[in-house]
Structure formats: C-alpha cells, structure tokens
Amino acid sequence: MKFTLNVWRQEGPTASGRFEDYQVTDIAPEMSFLEMLDALNEQLVQQGKRAVEFDSDCREGICGTCGLVINGKAHGPKQACTTCELRMRHYSDGSTITVEPFRATGFPVIRDLVVDRSAFDRIIAAGGYISTNTGSAPDANAIPIAKAIAEKAMDSAACIGCGACVAACPNASASLFVGAKLNQLSLLPQGEAERGRRAVRMVEQMDAEGFGNCSNHGECEAACPKEISIKVISRMRRDALRASFGRL
C-alpha cells in the first residue's frame, strides 16, 4: 500500500507549526499505524532529514503513551482502539491521511506530535489515591466486595490515561479521566473515607490545569479506547457538589 501523509511539524512549544506532506510506499496492511510512521522515519533519516517525533511505548494498547489525531479523530477511526493498535488495513490504498497531536490547552506541544500530559499526574496527585501506608493493610479477604461492584470499579480503572477524551472534547475537558478515577475509588469500600475530599480536590486541580468544563457532548466516550462510560462524569459532579456543601 502507499499513502500521502499530511503531518503536523512543530519544532518546539513556542514555535509555530505547519503541515508537511510525505509519501510512504511498501506499507503492508497488517502494519500498525506507528510501524507505518517508523517506516516514514527510516526514510527521513536516510535522506538526512529530521525524523517526525511521536510518543509510543508498549505498542499494545495498555500504557497510554501513544495518541494521535488521525483524520480528525483521536486514535483514528476504530472504536476501542489506541493508535498503536490501529492497523493500516483500515485505510484505502493511495489515500491521504492527516496526522496531528492531541490538541488542548492542558496538553502543550513539546515537538511535532508529542505533547506534555503531566497535568494528568498533577490531577492524580491531588487525591487520586487511597491513603494507606505499606504494611498497614488487613487481610485481603477481610472486606468482601460484591462481584458486580468490583467489575464496575474495574471498568473505570481500565483508563490508560492517554488523554484521547481531552483531545476529542470540544471543550478540552478532562472530566472522563477524572470521573473514571473517582468512580473506581468511590465504588470500593477502601476508598469511601476520602470520597468527598478527593472529588473536590481533583476537580479543582482539573480546572487549574486549564481543562474546560463538560457540556455533555459525549465525544470523550466515543473516543475512549477503553470504552469508559460518560456516566462516570455524573457521579463525579454529584460527589464534588455534595462534598462542597459538606454532605459527603
């Protein structure tokens, strides 16, 4: 297969960016989208040109490092799929593909397709944990947790922190990310003690990082590679609101 790539190039956080066109050929349909970009970079380096910078690590959809906006869609056209899992067979031979970084105020561009998502770490640091010191835990079976509750908590815990929800949201809101963590921890009895304080602090930090508000577009749920439900956002709002009135 061969493709024309329309790739966002930007030398640094303050530099102005632009799209550049590249041709790639001999692309096998079973290659992943990132392997196709690897092939492009091999070609560029051999020509003495600067490789296109993009982030990736596990290349199996679990670490959350990769993330590109492909033809306008975060992580590309497939449901429940990260950029690294996406295969070239989903594109028609000879087509033009536009590749951009995840764009949001909270995710400044570092170079080309690489963005800074450290805001997510700061949000987790603002209470996205259960305060328990190593060694102080009771026996793991001391507190039974209904299978259905554990499964629901796991649905939320599946978040990989990639930021596709932010990239897809017209408001660049991080509500799906924050809601997922709050939901996981508040469903579990271990997380109950800090439930209210946690919701207030994490939402405040999200706002401070420059992410927008949720206005129920639902784009986040559609883009989420782990199919996390937008319902987590309603729980986040309820908890944060109740806690701010001292009711949680």
Next chain:
Amino acid sequence: MSTNSTRLDARIPDGNLQDKWSNHKGSIKLVNPANKRKYKVIVVGTGLAGGAAAATLAELGYNVQSFCIQDSPRRAHSVAAQGGINAAKNYQNDGDSEYRLFYDTIKGGDYRAREANVYRLAQLSTSIIDQCVAAGVPFAREYGGTLANRSFGGAQVSRTFYARGQTGQQLLLGAYSGLMRQVDAGRVELFSRREMLELVMVEGRARGIICRNLVTGEVEKYAADAVCIATGGYSTVFFLSTMAVNCNASAIWRCYKHGAMFGNPCFTQIHPTCLPQSGKDQSKLTLMSESLRNDGRVWVPKTKGDKRPPQDIPESERDYYLERKYPAFGNLAPRDIASRAAKEVCDAGYGVGPTGYSVYLDFGEAVDRLGEKTIRERYGNLFSMYHEITDEDPYRQPMRIYPAPHYTMGGLWVDYNLMTTVPGLYALGEANFSDHGANRLGASALMQGLADGYFVLPTTISDYLAEHRPDGLTADDAAFDASMKQVSDRTQRLLSVNGKKTVREYHWQLGRILWEEVGMARHDKGLKSAISDIQSLRQDFWNDVQIGGQGEEFNKNLEFAGRVADFLELGELMARDALERKESCGGHFRTEYQTDDGEALRNDEDFCHVAAWEYQGEDAVPARHTESLDFENVKLSQRSYK
C-alpha cells in the same frame, strides 16, 4: 577463568529457612525516624519495583527523588503484564502454602536461584495482595465477595490473583497512586522524561546519577545517599520482543561499568504464547497471556507441511504435543519447556502459518464445553487484541502463536539486602538477577517487583544508611561534573558519526544474531560466532550510524542510538555467559547438553552457581566470578513435568 569470589558475599542470614527473614529484620540497623528526613534516596524507574519502593521509602520518612523515562510514572512497562500475580494465600484450600510456592519457584527456575531469597518472596507474597487491595486494586472476585484465583503455567494449585487480562496495569496504577500521594505530600520529587546515563561514584560509593532531560536534551546531575535501580529487564536487546519500545539496559549497563557485577546475563525467558514474527517492519511481538493456556490447547498437524485450514484438519490428524509429551502438566507446562517444544515441532517442519514458524492455540473445545460467553468473559480483551492485529477471529479459528523474548532473569547481582557489589547501589525487580533462577514461572514477576519495592528494599536499606550518615555532599562535587562531561561527550560522539545506516537497522541486525545464536537453543560454535559478529557490528555502528538532529533538543532517535550502543555491548556479554555455562538449565538450552528425550541436562557438579561478570575495561574480556548455590531444603532433581 572463573573464581568463587569472596567479593560475592550474599549475606544470607543464619537460621532455618522459615526464620531467616524475620531474624534478619530483627538484626538490621535502623535509622531513627527523626533522622530519616536528612537522607536522600534516588529511585530510578517507576514500575512495580521502583514505584512501590519510592512510595514506601517516602512513607517511612526518607526524601525520595523518583526518575522515569516515560512522560508519566504510570506508563512503566509493568503496565503491560496481563495474567496475574501469585500469592500463597491458599484461599482455594487446594493445598498451597509458602513452602509450595517456594518449591515451585525453585524447581521452575531449574535450581539456579537462592533458597533464602525465594523463600522470602513466598512469605511476602501474601502481604502484597493485602497491600494492593487496600490501595484500591480491583481484583476479580467471586459472587460472595471474596477474591478469585486461577491457575497459571508451571503450578498445580490456583494461587494467581488477577484483574481481567490487565493485572499489571492495575497493580502499577496502585503503586503509582501511592507514589503520587507522596508527591502530593512533598516527600517524593518526581522527574519524568529523564534518562539515567551515568552513575556517580564518590569514594567508592554510589552517590548520584546523571540524566538527560529528554524534553530539552540538557544534562542534569542529582546527588543522594543511596541509588536504587529499578529499570526493568533487557529483552529489547533482541529488537523483537514483548517489551515496550523504550525499555532498555542503559542504566544497569552504566552500573556494570562502575563495578556492579552482572548476574547470569544469559538467563533470558522466551515466552511461548506470542504473536508470530512476520516481517522486518514489525516493531514488537505482542504477548498473548499465558492464562490462555488454561483453556486453549496447543497443536500442530501430524503431517509435515499440511497447508489445510485448521478447521479442515480432523482431530485424529492433530498432534497436541504438549499434552502428549507432558501428560501431568499438559498445556500448562512451564514457559521454557513449552517454548522449546514449539521450536522443536517447527524446526522439524510441522509448523503452520505463512512462515511455518507458528503453532495453533485452539479454543474450539473450550468454547464447546464452556460456551462462547464464558470464554469472552475470561479472555475477551486478549481475543479482540488478537483479532485486530491479525484480522483473524479466534472464536472461529485457532490463534497462531510462537515464542518470543519476554523476560530476563539475569540482571545486576545483588545480595540478600538487594545491594549490588557497589556500596550504596541497589537493584530491584527485573533489573536484578535474584529470584527466578534460570526460568521464571508465570505470575511471579509482579510478585517479585512488588516484594522488592514494598517490603524488601525499604527494610534493608536502613542497614546501609545507618552506617553512612548524610555528609553534606551535593551535586556541586567535582565527581558530578566529570560524569556530566562523559555523558555529553558520548552524545557528541554518537551524533558526529553521521554515517549511512539507521539505528533501527543496527538494532534489527543485533536482534537477528541474538535470536539465532543466543535464543532458544545455543551451542559452542554459534555462540563463538555471535561474539565476533556482535563485535564487528558494534564497530560498524560507531563508524556508520546516522541519527540526525541535535543533542540539546527532544530527539528520540538519539535516545534509541544510545540504548542500541549499550545493547551492542550487552549482547556480547550474554553470548559470553551462555558460552561459559556448559550445561542446560531452564531457559538456557545448550544443544550439546540434553537428555536422551531432548530435555535440559543440568550439570550440578560444575555449574550449580550464579555467574557474576565484572567489567574489566573497554574491549577487555570481563571476569567471571561465581557464587555457589547451596540447597539445604530441596533436593536437586531432574525437572519433570511428565
């Protein structure tokens, strides 16, 4: 050329096996709680071992600096572990115990691990599960609300705890949340997108590190009272492996060059259930969790070169070779054995798929027995991952799998306290060599990472720190500037080659050599040729590599180049170690040493030891030291899974 070195004192405590760890804890020197905050500890790596250690050390009151190459600590490659974590809870009442977990691990490692370390690991395994549940890890549960378990390769009890097919992710996020809690409390200073490129030694002790800031390219220096390395394994040396593309050996390699001995570098694990290799464009081999072998049956056609689609091959013409050869364990035979068996049938011409180098993993019988719904519940995410990559539906046709480099049992040599041969330098998790011998059992990596990080290191480090009080050393010391200059010079050297071949090309070539000669089957002649091939490839690299870009900027190609340069040295050490170990054990299979029915033939007389390699300078042959392994509680026997 080998010496049983007095420098390799494992410092194993006295007493009965069961009492060693508690005796040791009782005699370790402590640091007064009020004095802990005067110490600074560097932890490099934020996976299960590094993340848990940094969080726990900070809880204890130490000042911690935590470093990772990823953009966030949550992305360390522990995240990708799928199947589960072992613990001797015996919740299933199926006869499990600390001793049984210990015994399985020692036997699984083909009697090449230390008894005392492995027993401690089994003892700590239960506390790990308690800790993780308390931290909010949503393990799978039964309807009554208790924790669920499953069985895993190499064990006959159900002792594996799991969170769907994402156990590593959930455990890592648990450790990460504990780490971020300490960042919130101001006791951990977090440095992400930093790559450790030098270890700083002052008066014979590890006192700091030099990093490259991967965003700006600046070289930075950090001083501390102790340095802990938790940077994972080195399977990426094979280019194609199940590891993340950024996994590397550079941090442990710097330590090796400063005198930390490297234990058993040739002990690498080739995982039996991975997607097969297809072409040169592939960037990694995706693992399909070993848990699939609980319900999937492995087979090849009985006729060589049978090209019929699998569904057209009748039952009587299929060879379920694992069930045939190992009736007691069947498809759950340990990884090294299952991998070798796959290679054997493919080498003999029975393999399937376009290259003839894959075997079937078939769920047909399980779907008939349990229904598609149950299979979907158990393995849904793995099946969809497989479907997306191969465009084949595993509910309708068998998966095709083949072994791939996965885990490295070898690593920095450490004593019972996890300290390397360099004072003040510790190694944790996969970065050390300690607990798995010549082969790791499934669901034991997560256990070891968290045992080291949550419980062992935070306890043992005070023994050293109490003896080495803070002395006011800062990164202004001249030793730091000298190390920084080494890092900058090396970067310049890499960039100035300005040749014609890409970094990836070299890495790919190195991977080919290692896969062919230092992979699943090794022999004298092949290992010797691997050593000379790697030497000439390394020379070629420094003459003809093309990187592009600058040092003082975000430059992924430069990062990869530095790592590949180190792999080109490490690969040679692996081959050297494999050459000197003239026996077969676990994942190290020398074709010259096998039993009549093709199983690994150990030589306990001459090789019941750890080989620890000491750096002797550029282009000099490293020195091989040995630490003999004494088995007082288990009887060495020919490992049998029949």
